[in-house]
Every structure is written in structure tokens, then in C-alpha cells.
Amino acid sequence: GQNIDQPTEMTATEGAIVQINCTYQTSGFNGLFWYQQHAGEAPTFLSYNVLDGLEEKGRFSSFLSRSKGYSYLLLKELQMKDSASYLCAVRDRDSWGKLQFGAGTQVVVTP
């Protein structure tokens, strides 16, 4: 199985940058996902990393280091609408498509 840890809450100012860290332990890593979830809604896919390095997609970037069991999601130029929970999830090599989720990081963007 996997142990996935991420901070519970982070607060940042509109226009700023926030980095959400995620560490994991898994017996057979096969990809890491980041999702955004607004209250009362289903998660929305943000990014997927399976190889080491940085994946950039607009204001959002995600980084992975498999040797360290570490990932981060970087949110730039924060907007009020970015206030949401951000979920880190790991896919196991032996269970294609099956995801283990972290508890989520609640990001609060203030004016």
C-alpha cells in the first residue's frame, strides 16, 4: 500500500505563489496525480507525473522525484478561485487505474 502525506492547510495572498508538498511510500510506484476539489464537487484532474522532473501547465506545475518519494504542486499567480482542496494521489504498479489519495491540502487565497 501507500502512505501519502501532505499538509492540511495553506494560506496565501492573491497573486502569490504556493507550493504544496506531497510525500509517499509505495511498494510499486506507477504515477502520481494532483487534483483540485472545490467544496461539494468531484475532483478535477490537474496533472500526472510518472517520470522525474517538472511538468508545467499554465499557472500550475508539478514536480516528481521518485527516489525521494516526493512531489510538489506549484500554483503561481494565485487567484481567488484557486481556493480549494488539492489532492495528491498515487497509482500502484499492480493496480492499473486504482488510486490512493492523500488527505488533501486546503488552500485559502486571501485578497
Added chain:
Amino acid sequence: GAVVSQHPSRVICKSGTSVKIECRSLDFQATTMFWYRQFPKQSLMLMATSNEGSKATYEQGVEKDKFLINHASLTLSTLTVTSAHPEDSSFYICSADGDRFIPGAFFGQGTRLTVV
């Protein structure tokens, strides 16, 4: 991206009754669907993996006789919560996998179940 449709979005039922939730893949064939449950301020917990034409695989601690899953076609999986109790009140979400995109990337809209 792929479209996964879940219905109903909200349902309120009386304790002891059963509720059926549908998960459909609208523009692709889903060989596997996953059912998750999310309690308030908690993360998603996988309940079961549903494969077309075969029995679902349930996670430890999930009662298969209480949460009936049927995956009769490549575009539809259903979750039936039988003899619902207030503690079953939760947000239920499905995810469908196909061969055209990253598995695990797309979720249905979720179903908010309230048992009174």
C-alpha cells in the same frame, strides 16, 4: 477529455431503503470503473473496483452485500446502497478508465447521499 456522467447528483432517502447510483462513460468504453466515498473534510477512499462482465473487487472493510456493484456494459456501472443508514450518508464518486487517456484522470460529478 473523456466524459464520465454520474446520476443522481443528490439523493435523500429514508433509513432502510435502497439507493442506486449510476456511472456512465459517455464517449468511450470503460473496461474498469472505480467507486470512491468521501466523508466531510476527508479524502477519497476507494470502495471497489468494477470490471465489465465480472464481479467487483471490494476494498478491505467495505461490505459487498451492502454496496452492490454491477458493471453490465462497457459504458455503465451502478452502485446500490442497500438498507441505507444515516452513517452511509456521504459523497460517492466514480472514476472510469479507458485506453485513450491516463487511467485515473476523470471522475463523475459525484452523488451526495443523505439518509434520514
